[in-house]
Amino acid sequence: MANHIIPAIGSIGVADLTTQMIVDKLGPVYIEMPQTGDKVFTRLKMALQYASAEDERVNTKIVEDAKIQLPRKKVIKKRRDEGHHPALDWKDLPKLWASLDSSIVDSALAFYLLTLPRVANVIHMTWSDVDFKEKVWNIPPEDIKNGSPFAAPLSQPAIDILKRARNFAFKGSGDLVFPNPKARNDEHSFHINFLTNRLKRDQWPSTTPNRFAVAHGLRATFSTFMVGEREHNDRLVEMSIQHDVLTKQERAYNRAGLLRQRRAILDEWAEYATSQVRRKSLHRARMAAIAEPVGDRTLEEVERWARGQKVDWQAE
Numbered sequence: 001m002a003n004h005i006i007p008a009i010g011s012i013g014v015a016d017l018t019t020q021m022i023v024d025k026l027g028p029v030y031i032e033m034p035q036t037g038d039k040v041f042t043r044l045k046m047a048l049q050y051a052s053a054e055d056e057r058v059n060t061k062i063v064e065d066a067k068i069q070l071p072r073k074k075v076i077k078k079r080r081d082e083g084h085h086p087a088l089d090w091k092d093l094p095k096l097w098a099s100l101d102s103s104i105v106d107s108a109l110a111f112y113l114l115t116l117p118r119v120a121n122v123i124h125m126t127w128s129d130v131d132f133k134e135k136v137w138n139i140p141p142e143d144i145k146n147g148s149p150f151a152a153p154l155s156q157p158a159i160d161i162l163k164r165a166r167n168f169a170f171k172g173s174g175d176l177v178f179p180n181p182k183a184r185n186d187e188h189s190f191h192i193n194f195l196t197n198r199l200k201r202d203q204w205p206s207t208t209p210n211r212f213a214v215a216h217g218l219r220a221t222f223s224t225f226m227v228g229e230r231e232h233n234d235r236l237v238e239m240s241i242q243h244d245v246l247t248k249q250e251r252a253y254n255r256a257g258l259l260r261q262r263r264a265i266l267d268e269w270a271e272y273a274t275s276q277v278r279r280k281s282l283h284r285a286r287m288a289a290i291a292e293p294v295g296d297r298t299l300e301e302v303e304r305w306a307r308g309q310k311v312d313w314q315a316e
Helices: 003-009 017-033 034-052 061-068 090-099 104-115 119-123 156-168 192-199 218-229 234-240 248-253 259-273 275-291 299-306
Strands: 136-139 148-151
Touching: 003 017, 003 034, 017 034, 017 061, 017 275, 034 061, 061 234, 090 104, 090 234, 090 275, 104 192, 104 259, 136 234, 148 259, 156 259, 192 234, 218 234, 218 259, 234 259, 259 275
Parallel strands: none
Antiparallel strands: 136 148
16 A cells, blocks of 8 residues: 555545556556555455445446456466475574574564464564463454464463563554564554564575575474474364364364364474573573582583583683
8 A cells, every 4th residue: 555556546536546547557566566466456446445335436346447457477386395485494493592582573583483373463463462361362353364263372481472572662552562663654563574584684594495484484394393293183283373274063163272282282382492592591500500619610611621621720
């Protein structure tokens, strides 16, 4: 809307729009940028349908008529590895977790890693959606692909991130959990690619040759690890990332969405994701305990000694 529709036809009354205007003004983006063009035309049609309820002069058919006059060349898409979205190798997950800091973007990425929703869910997440008592993130139906509400279980590390996220609020940020202090929009929300851009900044490799990992691909990382390595039920794993795998009859009898089973899977995933950080923390605690009785011995010296390296305590 902001980048294409408003600049092109924003000054024209909705009842005065014609098919030819749309072809002339928005045709280039529809032909040259197919994915963006589809979104532009979809949102324009939605706006006209909304306006038509108040003004019978508004013709909603002009959008589809414009498409007919804007034929596209058929594009043959190259097939990418299984998942369309370049995925991080599951072996790199603990290393990625260990690299994240306490900033807003890194905290949002860490939370995404633990919950594996869609990126838009994290962007629009509000405090009113969080049930700390039940440790559940209730994602509203308008933010879910199939239009049904989704209860995402929260592991303890995810809860810890949310508690720290209270400090991210600023004047005007509203109820957003992860507001963007640099946003140019009134909602103070992040761009849909903000987590992918964070991964690309550090050039995290993917299982797709010559491509960096993207945020959405982390869902495939999760599925590969939990099904292929931990041998969990594939349908439960898919349900954990909002994939609709139940039949109509099953949905009727599983209103809780198998929350307890999905919680166990995500708790196990969180334990693996944080494993490297926990190992290092435990190691340092042990070394500190060894070093404590002798105050003049540094932690570095004790670690060298523990690895069997020669340390001249007296000289140092």
